[in-house]
Amino acid sequence: MTMHTLVAIVEDHPGVLARVASLFRRRGFNIQSLAVGPTEMPGLSRMTIVVDGATVAVEQVRKQLAKIMEVIKVSDISRQRLVAKELALIKVRTTPTTRGEIIRAADVSGARIVDAAGDSITMEITEDSEKIDSLITLLRGFGIKEVARTGRVAMTRGAEAVLQAGAETGPARGRRRGPPAVPETYKERS
Amino acid sequence: MKLRGARILCESLVREGVEVIFGLPGGAVLPLYDVLPEYPQLRHILVRHEQGAAHAADGYARATGKVGVCMATSGPGATNLVTGIAAAHLDSSPVVAITGQVARPFIGRDAFQEVDITGITLPITKHNYLVMDAAHLATIVKEAFYIARTGRPGPVLIDIPRDVLVDEATFHYPDRVDIPGYKPVTAGHPEQIKKASKLIDEALRPLIIAGRGVILSKAFAELKELAEKAQIPVVTTLLGISCFPESHVLSFGMVGMHGMAYANLAVNHADLLIALGIRFDDRATGKVSGFAPQAKIIHVDIDPAEIGKNVRVDVPIVGDLKQVLQDLNGQIQVRYHLEWLRQLEEWRHHHPATALRHSDNLIPQFVIRKIYEATAGNAIIVTGVGQHQMWAAQHFWYDKPNSFIASGGLGAMGFELPAAMGVKVGCPEEVVWCVAGDGGFQMTMQELATLMQADIPVKIAIINNGYLGMVRQWQELFYHRRYVGTWLPNPDFVRIAEAYGLPGLRVTDKALVPSAIAQAMAHQGPFLIDFVVEPEENVYPMVPPGANLFEVIEEPRRDVELTIGPRETSNL
Numbered sequence: 001m002t003m004h005t006l007v008a009i010v011e012d013h014p015g016v017l018a019r020v021a022s023l024f025r026r027r028g029f030n031i032q033s034l035a036v037g038p039t040e041m042p043g044l045s046r047m048t049i050v051v052d053g054a055t056v057a058v059e060q061v062r063k064q065l066a067k068i069m070e071v072i073k074v075s076d077i078s079r080q081r082l083v084a085k086e087l088a089l090i091k092v093r094t095t096p097t098t099r100g101e102i103i104r105a106a107d108v109s110g111a112r113i114v115d116a117a118g119d120s121i122t123m124e125i126t127e128d129s130e131k132i133d134s135l136i137t138l139l140r141g142f143g144i145k146e147v148a149r150t151g152r153v154a155m156t157r158g159a160e161a162v163l164q165a166g167a168e169t170g171p172a173r174g175r176r177r178g179p180p181a182v183p184e185t186y187k188e189r190s
Numbered sequence: 191m192k193l194r195g196a197r198i199l200c201e202s203l204v205r206e207g208v209e210v211i212f213g214l215p216g217g218a219v220l221p222l223y224d225v226l227p228e229y230p231q232l233r234h235i236l237v238r239h240e241q242g243a244a245h246a247a248d249g250y251a252r253a254t255g256k257v258g259v260c261m262a263t264s265g266p267g268a269t270n271l272v273t274g275i276a277a278a279h280l281d282s283s284p285v286v287a288i289t290g291q292v293a294r295p296f297i298g299r300d301a302f303q304e305v306d307i308t309g310i311t312l313p314i315t316k317h318n319y320l321v322m323d324a325a326h327l328a329t330i331v332k333e334a335f336y337i338a339r340t341g342r343p344g345p346v347l348i349d350i351p352r353d354v355l356v357d358e359a360t361f362h363y364p365d366r367v368d369i370p371g372y373k374p375v376t377a378g379h380p381e382q383i384k385k386a387s388k389l390i391d392e393a394l395r396p397l398i399i400a401g402r403g404v405i406l407s408k409a410f411a412e413l414k415e416l417a418e419k420a421q422i423p424v425v426t427t428l429l430g431i432s433c434f435p436e437s438h439v440l441s442f443g444m445v446g447m448h449g450m451a452y453a454n455l456a457v458n459h460a461d462l463l464i465a466l467g468i469r470f471d472d473r474a475t476g477k478v479s480g481f482a483p484q485a486k487i488i489h490v491d492i493d494p495a496e497i498g499k500n501v502r503v504d505v506p507i508v509g510d511l512k513q514v515l516q517d518l519n520g521q522i523q524v525r526y527h528l529e530w531l532r533q534l535e536e537w538r539h540h541h542p543a544t545a546l547r548h549s550d551n552l553i554p555q556f557v558i559r560k561i562y563e564a565t566a567g568n569a570i571i572v573t574g575v576g577q578h579q580m581w582a583a584q585h586f587w588y589d590k591p592n593s594f595i596a597s598g599g600l601g602a603m604g605f606e607l608p609a610a611m612g613v614k615v616g617c618p619e620e621v622v623w624c625v626a627g628d629g630g631f632q633m634t635m636q637e638l639a640t641l642m643q644a645d646i647p648v649k650i651a652i653i654n655n656g657y658l659g660m661v662r663q664w665q666e667l668f669y670h671r672r673y674v675g676t677w678l679p680n681p682d683f684v685r686i687a688e689a690y691g692l693p694g695l696r697v698t699d700k701a702l703v704p705s706a707i708a709q710a711m712a713h714q715g716p717f718l719i720d721f722v723v724e725p726e727e728n729v730y731p732m733v734p735p736g737a738n739l740f741e742v743i744e745e746p747r748r749d750v751e752l753t754i755g756p757r758e759t760s761n762l
């Protein structure tokens with residue numbers, strides 16, 4: 001697996017996104033997707049960043065991100081069991097003959113029709129990115145007019161949350177009470 | 191207590207212990223300048239170009255370890271700071287830069303002298319702020335100073351709209367900061383320290399490579415103890431110079447492109463490299479893939495992101511060097527590496543890097559040597575960038591901690607004079623020599639006026655080779671001696687000095703060097719000497735760009751043609 005999912009909890013100040021973007025640009029880190037939204041805590045936003053480990057040094061990305069003052073925590077959660085979803089809106093051209101087929105395709109893929117016009121259908125799908133890719137491929141034959149995707153958001157399975165997670169996903173900085181059991185820098189090599 | 195933003199700023203600076211601000215006013219900061227006289231603790235030194243203010247604040251910070259402060263107006267004032275901020279950033283120097291901004295209602299409207307300086311300095315500051323409320327100002331100043339000086343130090347910029355300086359707010363200076371995303375680690379992990387000490391105990395050919403981190407952490411004594419206890423030779427990077435006494439028997443000079451051949455050979459042969467506060471810059475490592483091929487690497491740095499950034503590391507330790515070395519020194523065993531040290535001595539014997547080439551003419555290395563002799567090494571040397579910088583690094587023995595100051599990472603010509611100014615302001619009791627290139631000097635020589643106005647007695651030695659010498663050297667070696675855009679038909683520097691009101695001397699004769707230096711040192715105020723030196727002298731040893739450290743060239747005949755060769759892409 002070369003795609004890595006990083007989750008960053010950041011203060012939602014103006015300019016934080018600019019700092020993150022500037023960092024990616026300056027260090028030449030190519031990102032696959034970036035999704036930002038509020039969290040359960042007021043004043044904090046969550047960024048889900050997908051990078052290709054084949055093209056960037058993921059650990060460098062994580063550590064450089066952690067240096068940004070407003071970034072409270074960054075974790076590479078790729079090695080854990082995840083719930084990872086993405087939402088896509090897809091507008092497909094329809095004709096009287098293809099319409100039924102398109103609706104069936106949406107149905108089997110778990111997509112929902114959210115808008116219909118005389119010669120088009122817009123569907124919404126919330127799935128992992130690969131399933132969305134397949135649906136788009138499938139619909140391509142009918143003529144896709146427009147696609148809007150959010151980029152992946154992800155969460156680890158189980159009770160643990162990114163902000164509470166211990167040494168396993170360890171903060172780059174942020175140890176308040178002495179060093180964790182496994183030093184993050186050491187762990188990074190294993 | 192309700193105060194205007196301008197006074198809140200000044201009160202905050204006073205509480206941070208600021209003694210001096212290098213700056214130049216303009217419309218956006220007028221409300222601030224207007225109240226400055228109410229705070230005599232804050233000495234304002236008027237520069238002649240804001241780049242000078244930033245370099246001076248940087249020089250002050252490097253020499254004192256305290257946060258240096260510079261100030262400029264919005265727009266062009268702020269952009270003029272940029273080179274100086276970048277220099278401070280790359281060399282991890284604690285600087286707070288304060289810029290004026292257009293009033294809040296004008297932001298984003300391309301108002302007169304509006305630039306997005308927080309946007310511009312995003313990649314060259316440790317952090318920056320745009321203050322949108324006078325009530326935030328005190329907290330921001332507190333945070334800015336804290337961020338600048340803690341962890342891996344660096345520049346922080348505070349951009350303040352004009353109307354925020356005028357607005358009133360309740361002044362309360364916080365006594366602590368709380369930045370949830372910023373908690374620098376200082377103690378190394380015990381597990382890692384144990385591993386490192388085991389490697390050190392077992393090593394046969396250990397080598398310490400020490401960088402500016404040692405100076406920033408003031409870990410001079412701890413480094414010395416480590417080296418002496420286990421008898422480990424020490425080499426430094428350019429910015430590590432003066433972190434370990436160079437006349438110490440365990441000192442083997444500087445590594446890198448213009449490092450000593452024996453230092454580079456040592457890196458090449460070591461079986462353990464103890465890298466302390468260095469960031470493995472390509473000028474220090476040479477070709478990265480061939481760097482320290484036989485060595486395991488222990489890397490101690492306060493910045494976790496430095497670890498594994500450029501080279502593979504076997505035992506990383508994140509922490510403050512002073513603390514980490516204290517812990518490490520407590521664990522390592524006493525060792526003697528006689529064989530290894532004898533080998534290094536032998537290399538040093540066969541590759542004397544600091545021997546002066548014989549010449550009847552005035553060669554630049556000779557000037558540096560004479561400054562060393564005249565000061566007995568008890569001086570702070572501040573250099574520009576180029577050949578003179580390398581000669582100053584090579585031909586002076588830096589025994590005094592933190593006595594070599596130069597722009598390493600950015601390599602900013604023009605750093606020399608304003609930085610020396612800041613150094614002297616920070617350390618008035620020290621002898622400060624500015625070793626300037628004739629090219630670099632002309633980039634910031636307007637600060638001669640500042641030296642005079644603020645009475646800052648820096649001694650200036652211009653190494654006048656009539657060229658942008660380092661670039662000329664590359665043209666000679668790698669571009670068939672085609673000198674394009676490097677010849678400098680210079681002005682009369684002595685008359686320039688005189689025009690600014692300071693005494694100047696021109697020296698063209700070897701024999702007159704010592705007396706000129708003595709005269710400069712005897713003089714109370716600033717003094718300039720124009721040393722007209724051999725124009726085509728080259729810096730050796732030299733590791734060609736992109737080559738391995740062991741592929742060092744030492745003083746070839748001039749007709750020998752060198753090429754960069756089919757190596758990895760060089761970073762010219």
Ligand SMILES: Cc1ncc(C[n+]2csc(CCOP(=O)(O)OP(=O)(O)O)c2C)c(N)n1
Nearest residue numbers: 576577578601603627628629630658659660
């Ligand atoms: C601001 C800036 N511009 C260009 C360079 C590229 N450069 C590196 S060394 C050098 C020559 C410096 O000339 P001088 O100050 O006379 O020093 P010398 O090498 O002759 O001792 C130049 C142009 C630089 N480092 N900084």
Ligand SMILES: [Mg+2]
Nearest residue numbers: 628629657659
């Ligand atoms: Mg020159």
